[in-house]
Amino acid sequence: MKPALQLKLSQHLALTPQLQQSIKLLQLSTIEMQQEIERYLLENPLLERDDDVPESFASAQSFDSPYQQEASQSETASEPAAQGDDRDSEPPITPADVDDDRWASDAGTYSGAGRDEDDDSDAQDIHAATTSLRDHLGWQLGMTQLSERDRSLVRFLIEALDDDGYLSTPLVELWETLPPEYEIELEELEIALKHIQNFDPTGIGARSPQECLALQLRALPVSREGELALRIVEQHLELLAARDFAKLKRLTSSDDAALKAAHALIVSLNPRPGAHFAAHDARYITPDVIVKKLKGKWTAYINPDAYPRLRVNRLYAEILAQQRRGNGNLTGQLQEARWLIKNVQQRFDTILRVSQAIVERQKQFFEHGEVAMRPLVLREIADILDLHESTVSRVTSQKFMATPRGIFELKYFFGSHVSTDTGGACSATAIRALIKQLIGAEDGKKPLSDSQISEILGQQGIVVARRTVAKYRESLNIPPVNLRKTL
Incomplete structure (x- = not known):
């Protein structure tokens, strides 16, 4: 076949770097966006934080932020406007317009007030997080008068406990892992396990939930309901789990009152005694939008704590403007800084528009709770705001709304x-x-x-x-x- 040149016309979608950055920022969560902005701040000397913005800045529907004004002043009039510049004609909303007393009374789950009233529980949680289960058991082991050989065996078993405080590996398997030259008998490991089961918290070192509950019941003062509860745990725990109370009464020869007291005692026990000492990975959520009732209308506005304050470095921008031949690298970084500021602005603008549309259609939820939630799909919001359904999906993913009824992901309002x-x-x-x-x-x-x-x-x-x-x-x-x- 003879080679030849052909001219062919076709259409394809081309994503500019600015549009790619806009899409990326839109689908990131608040924490991920903050990390991305930190990366830009480290790599781009022409981009900096605007620390002069007052803390009361809330930037709701108008989005007339100081760093947007800085960006607009440094751009030429011929530069095209960013996509999505259409704004509603409603006046901007600031924290001064919000009735703080009403918000504090209705918020409950959102307001941070009242945490000081539970300082004791916070201190206990901090202590539990800083002291591990093995450290706690090791401290008690140091208070005993056991021989060095017995202490070594107890330490060996302590290391074998899981996070819930159970000895999930059979003693025989642990015994087989010990070096033969130590000449350790299986009975010695059983004795060492008995020592651990006498430590605090009660129920530690159990090999099954049944043994864990039995250890806790034996540590309680002798009582009629305690004896019945111990009998149920040791012999009929499966029936109790299945709630077969009729068969339990027949097998234990007890009446309703006695069985009810024994059941309440068993329920009060802790089946995971070591979990209190486990380190908990706390996940913090910064809501992107806050919803409050203003003048009888539920209104959404951007959370100022989630809104990054950025601007172009004026000194570098003036130096580049004075140079006849601009530095190619710095000129590109200046354009990149302007893109980032505009894309961050557009991101929060889109989030606010979608959030306000959700609030308007789910206002009965804010008034009466979950029973008043109405059906809602992404397509409905997309058609109302003249957005693509994929854009609404990106906006509602990993974006959170703080309301008087709690903090919810935006996707929660769709179903x-x-x-x-x-x-x-x-x-x-x-x-x-x-x-x-x-x-x-x-x-x-x-x-x-x-x-x-x-x-x-x-x-x-x-x-x-x-x-x-x-x-x-x-x-x-x-x-x-x-x-x-x-x-």
Whole structure:
């Protein structure tokens, strides 16, 4: 075949570096965005933080931030405007417009007030986090008068405990790992384990949940309900887990009052005695949007703590402007700084628009709670704001909203719907809330089955199948009917 040149016309989507950066910033969470901005600040000398911005700056719907003004002053008039510059004509919202007293009274879960009232529990959590289980047991071992050989065996078993305080590896397997020249007998390991089981916290060193509960019951003062509880734990724990109280009463020859007291005693025990000393990885959330009720209307505005304050370095910008032949590297970094400032601005603008649209459609949720949540899909918000559905998906992923009812991810307000008898629709979130209410108000002696819950919802006009009720119940971590039965 003879080679030849051909001219072909075609269309393809080209993403400019500025658009790529805008998409990347939009899909990042607040923490990830802050890390990305820190990287730009280290690499770009023309980009800096604007520390002169007052702390009261909230920047709501107008987004007239000082660093945006700086960026606009340093740009030429011929530079095209960024995508999404359309703004609503509503006046900007600042923290001064917010009724702080009302927010404090309604917030509950969001307000940081009241934490000082629980200083004792905070101190205990800090102490538990700084003192490990092995250190705690080692300190008690040092207070004993055991021989050095016995102490070594106890330390060996302490190292074999898991985070919950259980000895999950059988003693025989641990004994086989010891060097033969030490001539250690299996009975010596059993004695060392008995020493550990006498340490604090009670129940430590158990080889099963049954043994853990039994150790705690034996440490309690002798009582009638304690003896019955110990008998149930040692012989009939499976029946108690299955809530087969009728068979338990028959096997233990006890009445309802005695069995109820023994059950309450067992429930009060700690099946994971070592978990209190485990280090907890705390995950902090910085909400991007705060929702409050202003003049009878639920309104969203950007959280000032999540809004980075950036500007172009004036000194470098003036030097570049005075030079006839600009430095190519610095000129590119100046353009990169301007892009970043505009893209950060556009990111929060889009988040605010989507958040306000969600608030307007879910205002009944803010007034009455989950039972009033209405069905909502990404396409509905995308059509209202003239955005692509993928853009709304990026905005609602890993972005959080602080409300008087708690902090929620934006995706929480979207959900499927179930048809009603009247031809309307009910959201899955509202149905889960109704199921939770029905189970919370049920009679413990005769709990509601999934079929009964389905019938009750049907009487309220919500057509839900039994398997759908079971699915929603499991998503709420609510056990089935046989495990919810009480005496």
